[in-house]
Amino acid sequence: MSNKLQSIKQRYGIIGRAEALDRALSTAVRVANTDLSVLITGESGVGKEIFSRIIHDNSARKHNNFIAINCGAIPEGTINSELFGHEKGAFTGASGERKGYFETYNGGTIFLDEVGEMPLDTQTFLLRVLETGEFIRVGSSKVLQTDVRIIAATNVELSEKIKSGKFREDLYYRLNTVPIGLPPLRKRREDIYMLFRKFAIDFAEKYRTTPIQLDENARQLLENYVWPGNIRELKNVAEQISVLSEDRMLGAESLIQLLPNITQRNLPMIPETNGSQGNSFQEREILYKLLFDMKGDLNDLKSLVFELIRNNDLHVPDLKSIKSLQLSANRTTSTTKNKGDQNLEELLQHNSVKKEDSSEKANQYKPIIIDNSGQQRYDEMEVVEENLSLEENTRELIKKALKKHSGRRKEAAQDLGISERTLYRKIKEYDLE
Numbered sequence: 001m002s003n004k005l006q007s008i009k010q011r012y013g014i015i016g017r018a019e020a021l022d023r024a025l026s027t028a029v030r031v032a033n034t035d036l037s038v039l040i041t042g043e044s045g046v047g048k049e050i051f052s053r054i055i056h057d058n059s060a061r062k063h064n065n066f067i068a069i070n071c072g073a074i075p076e077g078t079i080n081s082e083l084f085g086h087e088k089g090a091f092t093g094a095s096g097e098r099k100g101y102f103e104t105y106n107g108g109t110i111f112l113d114e115v116g117e118m119p120l121d122t123q124t125f126l127l128r129v130l131e132t133g134e135f136i137r138v139g140s141s142k143v144l145q146t147d148v149r150i151i152a153a154t155n156v157e158l159s160e161k162i163k164s165g166k167f168r169e170d171l172y173y174r175l176n177t178v179p180i181g182l183p184p185l186r187k188r189r190e191d192i193y194m195l196f197r198k199f200a201i202d203f204a205e206k207y208r209t210t211p212i213q214l215d216e217n218a219r220q221l222l223e224n225y226v227w228p229g230n231i232r233e234l235k236n237v238a239e240q241i242s243v244l245s246e247d248r249m250l251g252a253e254s255l256i257q258l259l260p261n262i263t264q265r266n267l268p269m270i271p272e273t274n275g276s277q278g279n280s281f282q283e284r285e286i287l288y289k290l291l292f293d294m295k296g297d298l299n300d301l302k303s304l305v306f307e308l309i310r311n312n313d314l315h316v317p318d319l320k321s322i323k324s325l326q327l328s329a330n331r332t333t334s335t336t337k338n339k340g341d342q343n344l345e346e347l348l349q350h351n352s353v354k355k356e357d358s359s360e361k362a363n364q365y366k367p368i369i370i371d372n373s374g375q376q377r378y379d380e381m382e383v384v385e386e387n388l389s390l391e392e393n394t395r396e397l398i399k400k401a402l403k404k405h406s407g408r409r410k411e412a413a414q415d416l417g418i419s420e421r422t423l424y425r426k427i428k429e430y431d432l433e
Helices: 001-014 019-032 048-057 081-082 119-130 158-163 169-175 188-207 216-224 231-243 252-258 281-311 319-330 334-357 390-404 407-415 420-429
Strands: 038-041 067-071 111-112 134-137 144-145 149-154 178-182
Touching: 001 019, 001 048, 001 188, 019 048, 038 048, 048 067, 048 111, 048 149, 081 119, 119 134, 119 149, 119 169, 134 390, 149 390, 158 169, 188 216, 188 231, 216 252, 231 252, 281 390, 390 420
Parallel strands: 038 149, 038 178, 067 111, 111 149
Antiparallel strands: 134 144
């Protein structure tokens, strides 16, 4: 089957080695020799029409006609006439009878693109064609027969359309006999640069120019873009920069100048410092991992403090009294706030005097480890500002991963969640050899 899939890719110009793409292509080839209805789902621009051609060209109907119809592009008042035909005088402007697509392409294949936009009454007529092969022209009472293969496609969730009453559930199950889901381009990142090179070379051959190329950083930007327009958008981008760029080898900065939106990500945004526009997607992943590790360390520290308080019978001040004073202070003016602070100090001093007077209660307050009676109860603390440098944190995290795995780079890269090639590049960049 792999050789057959490869030949089909070459025949139809399909570029890619993603597993989801191969699985969809394999399903299309297997169902081609049957007359089962097929529903192709996927976002706009993923190549649904190409898959309908593959199914038709590999079926017993390949010598008969094929037509692709965009249901969303036909006005609601004329779609029944377009699909099923009409009789003379059936409506205003019907000066003669007309054959519809189901009659004209009898024995062939009809591809109904954007089937979710089809009006409800047309859905009823289509359901009858799928169930019995019968249809009636607009303005006629004569039942006609047709033998067509229906392949439908949609870029919306038909289940949501069914819930809102805009699509018939019985028609959905008729169309969805064999479902084929095409993956969006953002889930085929290993195929993005190959597709880009194909489009760039095709453009260069057509206009007799040198194909555009990207360096490693520009390639990473291209592969990590979200691509809402999928393959159609990628082709437009390849042609656009082939025209606008004077250099045939583009770096990250040049690519950003030509395509400012190329830096958009699905991840939360991090404020960029000067010169950090070329930071790779992998570097941000390292930073997110570091932040999550810091959060885990903070939770461990909280648990340790609570454990020390519980095991050493430590006294914790009455927070309710302090909070009540703070709340009352917030409702007054600044003068009242100062008075509230004074009351808080008096309350704490009063509690301290009570502790000294009562030896029985004083024995309850034990030190955690060491009792330095000659020193003040609380030592002064030095506040150390946390290093927030992305480069330094990345360097330290890579060093920890290499130390953890005894210098084994492959395992360190897996632990960091980045590719081994990216780890090699960072080791060289940060001189961690």
